[in-house]
Each structure stands twice: as C-alpha cells, then as structure tokens.
Amino acid sequence: MVQTDCFGQAATLPMAVGIDNWNATQMAFLAHGASTPDHLAATLADDPDFALAHAVKGMFLLLLGRRELVETAQSAYAAARLSDQNRPVSSRERVFIAALGAWLDGYPSKSVALFDALLAERPEDVLAMKLSHALRFVLGDAQGMRQSIESVMHAYGPDHPGRGYLMGCHAFAFEETGEYGRAAAAGSAALEISPDDAWGLHAVAHVYDMVASPEKGLRWLSGKESAWAHCNNFRYHVWWHKALMHLELGQTDVVLDLYDTLIRADHTDDYRDISNATSLLMRLELEGIDVGDRWDELAVTSQARTEDGSLIFADLHYLLALVGGRRADATATLVKRIAADGQRSGNEAEMRMANPGTAAAMGLEAFGEGDYGAAFSGLSKARRHMQLAGGSHAQRDVFERLTIDAGIRAGRTKEALAILEDRTARRAGRDDQFAKTRREMMGTLTAPLRVPAE
Template structure:
C-alpha cells in the first residue's frame, strides 16, 4: 500500500509506480496529449495496479465510441483481477463500481459512485473530475455544482491539484448561472496554473453567456501559448474564440480559425465534430458560403452515427447529414436511434424523450420543412438539457428552432422565443438581428 500525492492510500507495487500514477492524473486534469503515455508507463511499472486499470477503462469511455467499450470492459476485468490478487480498499472498489455502472449504461449510478467516494475521501480528485463529466452529460448542472461544492472545504492551497478543483468549481458555477463567482474562481485557477485549460474555458463560457465577445477573444489569445501540450480539447476552446469572432461579425476570421484550429486535424472525436457542425450551421444561417467543409463531417457522421454512446453527439452527426442532404443516411441514423431507444439505459431514455424528436426536427430543417421542424422541436425543447453539453452548446438547437419558426412564417413563435432568449442573452448580436427581422415581418411598411 502506498499513498498518492494528496495522501490517499492506494494499492501499488512501488513508490515509483505511485508517482507515475500521480503524473497520469495530473496529465488528465491538464488535458495533456501525453496522458495515455503516462498511463502506459504506470502499467509498465505496475501491471497489477487496480486503479490504473480502472482509469484506463474510464479514459476509453470518455471517447464515446462503441468500439472502445469492449476494451473498457477488459480494463474493468483487469482491475478486478488485480484487486483479487492484491486486495482492494473500499475507495478502490467504489471506483470499479463506477466504471461498471458506466459500462452498463447507467450514468446516474456511475456518478453516484464517484460522489459517494467524495463523502469519505473529498480529496479524491479523479472522483471529482469523473463526477463532473457525468453530471455534465446528464444535463444536471445543480448536481455538478453540489458535487464539487461538498468536498471543497477539505481542500486548501497546500494540496496538489487545488487549482484544478477551483477550475471544476468555476465551470459548475457558470453552468448554474452564477457568472460573477465563476469568473472570479476561474481567473484564480488560471493565475495559479496557466496550463489549466478547463478553468480558462470556464471563464470563456462566462464571457460567451454575457456576450463579452471582444474580451473573450483577448482572453483566449493571451492564454493560448500555455496550451501547447494540450490534447484536442484545445479545439473546443478555439471554437469558443470562433463564437466570439462571429459575434463581432468577422466571419472571414471564423473560417480561417475553423480550417487552421478547430478542424486542423480532421479528427473523428465527437467533440471536435460537434464543434465543427455547430460553427458551420451558424455561419450558413448568417449567409456565409462554407464551401465543401460539410462533406468530411458528413462522411464521418455516416461511420459514427450508430454508436449512440452520447445522444448529444448523435444530434450533431444528424446535422452534418441533413446539411449535405444525405437523407438516406440520416433516415438510417434515425432508424438506428429508434431501435436504441427501446433499451433501458440512461442514453436510451434520452434518445426516446429528446433525441428522436430533435433528430426529426433536424432532418425536417435540412429538407426545408420548417413547419415540421418547429412542431417536432416544441415538445422536447424544455428537455434539451438532458442531452448534456453546456448552455452555449445547446444554444445551437434554440437558434435552429427560432430560425425555423421565422422561415415557416411562425413569427409570433419566433418573437416569443427571441424575447425569452433575451432574458439571458440581453446583448447578443444574433438575438438582436433576429428580433429586428421578426418585428419587421410583423409590422411591414
């Protein structure tokens, strides 16, 4: 038995292996490209470390790809076998239970496992991070805030990783609408550790929700040099910069950043594709010619669209197919989603209640059936949070409904939605432009 850098006991073969595990966790918190290599090093030093195998399973599930689930299942089996040989602490056993629940499709149960760890071990930063991820994709912002707030009194500046915990707190506060507190804590976290891209991203979210576009662009520009070793999560922060540039009306710069940053490596990661889809839709809605950029996204969506690991991702895959009028592939994805929705897991329920009506609305929008798009979206609009993702990400679907309502001639519906959106986005340039257009339609000269 050894102890991690925060003093928690852990089954490990040597102090060297424990140090390597700590480095893996640090890399994970910093979204480093080297995270996988750090984990491989840990397992080379200690092939029977239960938590290292468990973390491997969690990392594989974070990719949200069906073909990696089998490898995650093996990682869980390896963790159990290692635990059978060396013994497991109750904390380690609870980590394994979280991975098992996640693999079984019960995201609520998995989040509950990591939250339970934090009751007795509030300094378990892996549990903190995984709980936030799951609450985020459960669309439960209050649970995300509670999850990080409860353990926080057990933390202090002297504990390694304290800044990362502040970053988690900042993002949770932002998603709950506590913008002043979120920004202050996020800035504190970044001041402690400029490499903390999650905390920087939390502050960018505040600026997005408060329509502080120029300030947001400068914030990201100033911190970008610190993220040279960051993995593809950096593309998401560059997506935020594109949103700021879009609000400033600089669509040429958005396209440059799209090609050079957001889609620099044309990856198949669901978050990268979601970023790209959301940007291209916004650009086209503003009348910008995006050329053939949709095509590679649609090709990837065809390959990935039946994974159904996250319905949030499925919705974006459908948008890529609808935008390129690949109606046959879009219908096949919807049929697959309907079959998936008959299951009993967390995402299956999301597919039934939100994914299917949203998917039908997306297809209708792509086909120019704007009336049908509005009708399909109306019943599920209040449940869009269950897709997971942030307010900024889900705003795409709000904008789609507004645009569809205007194009369908349902101006009163569009105006109502715009006025409602203005309650939280008072200075939003897109909202103002669309509201002016709606008012002109209602009161023509």
C-alpha cells in the same frame, strides 16, 4: 504494497514500482493534457496488476463516447476486478471499479452516486471529484456539478495540489448555473494557481459567450495560449470558443480561417471535434455565410457513425453534419436508429435517445428538407429537455438557434419570439447579434420565410 500519491490518496502499488507515472497520469488528466494516455500506459507497464489504473482507463475510454471502445473498456473492467482478486485493494479503489461497472451497465448516474458517497468520506479525493464532474457534464447535470464541487471545497486548502483544478471546475459550474460574475472570478483564480488549467480558462470563455462580450473574451484568451496548447483535442474546443467570439463580431473571414487552420485542421472522427465543427458551420450558414465544401468531409465521417448510439449529444452532431452535407439517406438512417433506440429505453443512453433525442432528430431532418413547420414542432418539443443531451449551454445553443429560425421560417413568430426571450433571459438578459437580427426579422416579417431545399 500501498503507496501515497501526490494528492495524499492511497494506491495499491508495490514500493518497487514507484508512483511517479501514476501521479503524472492524474495531473495530466486534471489539465486535459494530451500526455494522459501515455502516462497511464506507462503506469500499467510498471504494474499490470494496478487495479485502479485499469478502472480509470475504462472510464477514460467511455468518456470518448465511441461504441467500438466499449469492449476495450469492458476488458479494463475485467482486468481491474481480477487484479483486485489477486491483490486486494482499498475500499476507495473499489469505488472506481464499481463506478466503471455501473457505467458499463448503462447507468452512469449510478457511477456518480458512488463517487458522491466516496467524496462524502474523502472530499479531498481530486480524482473522484474530476471524474464525477466529467460524468455530470456528459449527463447535463449543471446543478449537480455545482453541488458536488461546493460540498468538497472545504477540503482544498492553499496547499492542496488540486486546488486550482477544483476552482476551474467550480468556475464552469458557476457559469452553467448562471452565476457569471462568480464564474469569471473563480476561473481567473484557478489560472493563477494552475496555469495549465484549460478547463478553468474555458469556463471564463463561456461566460463571455453568455453575456455577449466577445471583445472581453478575446482579451481573456489573448496571451494564454499555453494554458491549452498542451491539451488533447480539448484545444480545438478552446479555439472554437475564440471563433464564436469573432463570429459575434461579424468577422467571418477570421472564423473560417480558425476553422481551417486550428479547429478542423485534423479531420478526426472524435464526436467532440465533430460537434465543434458542425455547430460552427451551422451557425455560419444560419447567418447566410457560404461555407463552401466544408460540410463534405464531416458528412462522410459522420455517415460512418450512424449506428453508434453511445451518446445522443454525439448523434445529434453527426446528424448536423449529414443535414449540412445533404446526405438524405444517411440522415434518414440515423433518425430511424435514434427513434428505435428510444423505443427500447432500456438504459440511460436509450432514455436520452427517446427524450430529447427522437424529437430533436426529426426536427433536424425536417429542417434540412425545408419543412420548417415540422422542424419547429420537433425542435421545440425537444427543447424542453435538451439539457439531458449533455454538453454546455454554448454547445446546445446551435439547437436553440435552429429552433428559433425554424419558427421564423414557418411563420410561427410569436412562438419563436417566446423562445428567443427565454434564451436572452438565460444569457444575463443581454441580446447577442443572433438575437438582435432575429428580433429585426420578426419585426418586419409579414409572410413565412421559405428557403428552397436543395
């Protein structure tokens, strides 16, 4: 009743069922492959009583950050527990079931702790490693990502089939903790071992964003499209990185073309796709670029998500869409709901609604209304804890830009300059074009800049 998967881990599956589909599920997940759910469905079709597959399905659903999928994840949890009762599984597999349960209870940090304990015993468990990494990314725990990866690296020798993907995770952890040279080296090595490691490839793209080297970034991505063509919606995010590089070079026509043909070609309501689109349009608008009616479909889509509340990262990007699309009523509804969730502070999602969510949401609403003093107050207050919203430095930078611009427009240039200086320090001490133009603005500004509210 127990088989060994391609990573040497035991899986409670009957010998007659085979393990090929489960192996394919794990390999696709490591590569952010679009085929992951198909392989998982085939695995469960092979054996509806495979408890580990049910648990992983539940975690995959929760990673999508959608309120309506929680019930389906709960069903997966119930199925995993029932399967364990009917056909007891290993202690290792029970960790995945327990991690799903903790997450469903609203405490993903407890899920991380469970994976940490498992990895202390089984450092070579690549599935646990990748899920722990993904959870820490959602929680904004950059140091934890790095410590977790470095604690298991000794178990990934040249013959470990997950070595390349581990190195890709290490590259991203290096980048998020400011080790840009080591991140680029690790990401490049990851691609040499696992050419489909889109996560490692994108980690290096992050490096070139942080060190303001768009030309090098474009050279890095050029010719490597096969590393992300197979991906799920993560491929849109890699194209987003390419658009950021062109924006840094002032090539706004290219940026808008990438937006229309690749980044937002599919009008999905996945929060990750919404975050790509809204943060890119907001960056363009802050540079005075007319984005036409592109906000409209984002605003309509986001208006339907105002009651979600799964992730503050998602909610803040829905809010960007509503502010950009000038949906004042929906904006107010979402801000009010974030504040109400923050008042409860009953679980980790609600704690993040309280901090940094409520102040950030109020700041974004005020920015849309042209009240830049209030916008700066809210955004600068949230800024101290914005990493708790999750995501990456590059993704959160749109809020940093809005904070700085709100300060400039409110005439609070000294405070805005201090934030800009801190931003530059975290970006290897290099000013990008945003920083350079804002320094020029603050050097010449003699009165508060006011942009009329529309």
